[in-house]
Amino acid sequence: MRIGELASRSGVSVRALRYYEEQGLLTSLRSPAGQRVYPEPAADRVRLIQLLYSAGLSSRTILELLPCVESQVATPESAARLGAERERIDAQIAELTAVRERLDEVIAMSLDPAHNCEYRPV
Amino acid sequence: MRIGELASRSGVSVRALRYYEEQGLLTSLRSPAGQRVYPEPAADRVRLIQLLYSAGLSSRTILELLPCVESQVATPESAARLGAERERIDAQIAELTAVRERLDEVIAMSLDPAHNCEYRPV
DNA sequence: CTTGCCTCTGACGTCAACGTCAGGTTTTAG
DNA sequence: CTAAAACCTGACGTTGACGTCAGAGGCAAG
Numbered sequence: 451m452r453i454g455e456l457a458s459r460s461g462v463s464v465r466a467l468r469y470y471e472e473q474g475l476l477t478s479l480r481s482p483a484g485q486r487v488y489p490e491p492a493a494d495r496v497r498l499i500q501l502l503y504s505a506g507l508s509s510r511t512i513l514e515l516l517p518c519v520e521s522q523v524a525t526p527e528s529a530a531r532l533g534a535e536r537e538r539i540d541a542q543i544a545e546l547t548a549v550r551e552r553l554d555e556v557i558a559m560s561l562d563p564a565h566n567c568e569y570r571p572v
Numbered sequence: 573m574r575i576g577e578l579a580s581r582s583g584v585s586v587r588a589l590r591y592y593e594e595q596g597l598l599t600s601l602r603s604p605a606g607q608r609v610y611p612e613p614a615a616d617r618v619r620l621i622q623l624l625y626s627a628g629l630s631s632r633t634i635l636e637l638l639p640c641v642e643s644q645v646a647t648p649e650s651a652a653r654l655g656a657e658r659e660r661i662d663a664q665i666a667e668l669t670a671v672r673e674r675l676d677e678v679i680a681m682s683l684d685p686a687h688n689c690e691y692r693p694v
Numbered sequence: 695c696t697t698g699c700c701t702c703t704g705a706c707g708t709c710a711a712c713g714t715c716a717g718g719t720t721t722t723a724g
Numbered sequence: 725c726t727a728a729a730a731c732c733t734g735a736c737g738t739t740g741a742c743g744t745c746a747g748a749g750g751c752a753a754g
Binding site: 548 | 623624626627628629637640641644645646650651654655657658661662664665667668669670671672674675676677678679681682
Binding site for chain 3: 452453454464468483484485486
């Protein structure tokens, strides 16, 4: 498949796919005329890349971890990186959970008619 | 207290504090000579701002939600925003959890000596 | 053949949350 | 009083993951 189809199948932009290739995260074959051609599994790979990006990993980190995430085999250096990223993600989840709780408190208050006595619409 | 002390107490840079003020998230009194002066509770406010930033909220969103998060009172518009941010945070936690699981799988594999047969150090 | 869409490379634009530097004033320690 | 440290405003620099545009070539349909 060509780049436009991969883009729509994986839900990212054409520009993003070229960027991933530039970063070494994605490879492509080329047609005789020089157009990028991808095999079927590329869509899954792109979705995985997007998932890792959305978890806050950088291109460089994804580049390092993608091989072992896909192959399920880690080198010692990768294992260290994996652990570090795991810790970062745990911390991030903790922060998000804390903020969610604060928001929930306010939401609960705003739904409690007995508490809303301080707000008066104009 | 002055800006340097607030910075060290709240764990952010002086530049960041001035930026927060520029964004309307933080107010300050001024000494006769024009230096910023903060009351004690400012440190808590700054830490709350940082927490919200770390949860991925933008300045604009924080500006809108900070009053009701601190006062525990929400206007109808703010309530809508609160709900939207809560959903975003839920989704983000779900993504982080998914990535953490993938990483954990790889970590478990790399710790399993019976599986490591594919990796040979040079 | 040509029209219209897809693709190419290369390069500049964007946006947020600050970092950093310049040039000047204020506060504090001695 | 003086030097160091802290502060001021204003402005330009940074970073990552793309968006967007220009100019040129490729490809299926009628």
